[in-house]
Amino acid sequence: MTPINHSEVHEFILLGLTTRPDLLVPLFMAFLAMYMVTLLGNFGIIVLIRTDLHLHTPMYCFLSHLAFVDICYSSIILPKMLVQILTLEKTISFSGCAAQLCFFITFGVTKCLLLAVMAYDRYVAICKPLLYPTIMCGWMCWWLAVGSYAVGVFHTTFIFTFFCHSHVINHCFCDIAPLLALSCSNTHTYEVVILALVRINCLSTMTIIFVSYAYILLTVLRIRSKEGRRKASTCTSHLIVVAMFYGAILSMYLCPSSTFVLDENKTATLFYTIMTPTLNPLIYSLRNREVKAALMRAVGRRQ
Template sequence: MTPVNHTDVHEFILLGLTTHPDLQVPLFMAFLAMSMVTLLGNFGIIVLFRTDLHLHTPMYYFLSHLAFVSICYSSVIIPKMLVQTLTLEKTISFLGCAAQLCIFHRIIDIECLLLAVMAYGRYVAIYKPLMYPTIMCGWMCWWLVAGSYAVGVFHAVTHTTFIFTFSFCHSNVINHYFCDIAPLLALSCSNSHSYEGVILALVSINCLSTMTIIFISYAYILPSVLRIHSKESRRKAFSTCTSHLMVVTTFYGAILFMYLRPSSTFALDENKTATLFYTIMTPTLNPLIYSLRNREVKAALLRAVGRRQ
């Protein structure tokens, strides 16, 4: 491609995950299947939590919002990805690329904050059970979720505003399957050092601060769980905590790998693999992890099936 200025760019070309023709159909089928599991599983969780009175608790309130965020991942990334995989339509408009970047990073920030809120909720439930109804009351849960969405919007708008004021003079071909920060910076001929500092600051404030909340919460939770005398109660507490930690480990591992590396170490092909974990794998696995390891969810599902028969 010939060099272009950002004022002349009306669309970008997304190369996708691979250009190997033999992999197009298998990838399409795999991503379509994961998309269906993500949508059906997370939508099912939301409906189940809204309709079953036994699940009207703060933990499941937060989990229903996490399920909604997982649905947003699929809605923003996978449809365009499926089209790119099976057809020659690789283009995305300038505004479409900006919107995809903005929504995607809003979702990432919201999920980071929701995972931290869920860890704090587990801490209160296990470490201070008598104060749980007072601390995690309805209005507090609402404000925690609303704050997560507000911070997510602020960070996403900041990223998008910085990125799309740069000049794209190298090319308009994005070596990725969606519009993300690293591949867009690779196209820019503007001085991005100051923006890399902004990325580091925002990621540090959001990801590292939420990780700190999670670690501190579990530093209190684990000793308290070990002191529980009832084997059944201890097993239930461990099951809930390990489900949450499995999601946290997968999600934060990929995020930190992506955004806390120096720009000189960026390898876009490696980034594609890393982003698969939190754009596709984690949203697909979330309902399975939280449902199959949770007796209350299983019981609610059986009650819902029983009402339909």
């Protein structure tokens, strides 16, 4: 086939998760429910942190940013998926696909960095409690949060390459791997660069997280006070979120390049793009005493 450049590609066709008609309604209901939980749960956490003075600390500042990223992350993908399932409209414009991919990369990288920043925050709070107000001061928290978004934007340098006449995307949204599969040109260099960027981002942030929690674990073993152990208990919910998010990413992007594009990757992608934003507010609410206490105070004020 004669290749055409991206200026001649006006739209793509998304194959979606399944072609079975009997699964469309259950999928629509499931994704709609998850999206509503994601919006209500994460927006509720943001409002709770902003309105409760007891939660005006660096840790909960970063948590509110994480909740905002989760809302954006899901909103990039789920509304379009719901419309496609409901109307059976499988097409997406070239500009829409480009925007979806750029925002997907931006908020994905930002989330990785925020999880690393939150781990560092817990390390300072538990291992260096006397220096915590100095190290995690207001301007430092602001720069760490802004820096996370800035690095995420920087990673959107992925460029659409040449496509063949067939521009059917074997996915439910515009992800990197299925887009590379449409290229008529040799994409080996792009795959190497993309995998390198993903691996550097994942491994660097995971290193920060693991080193932080290694020091936290050593410190907790020496802590005797209840207050110290209470601070350590706030790490549990964060570790659960980290394990879910990175587990799905590692299964996709740290695999050999020969398995870079697989149908099975759809499930892994949906897990860290849809499931984790849905579960995050539940995890932080149910496993965090301060959040539960703030929620009880908010409910008490309304009664």
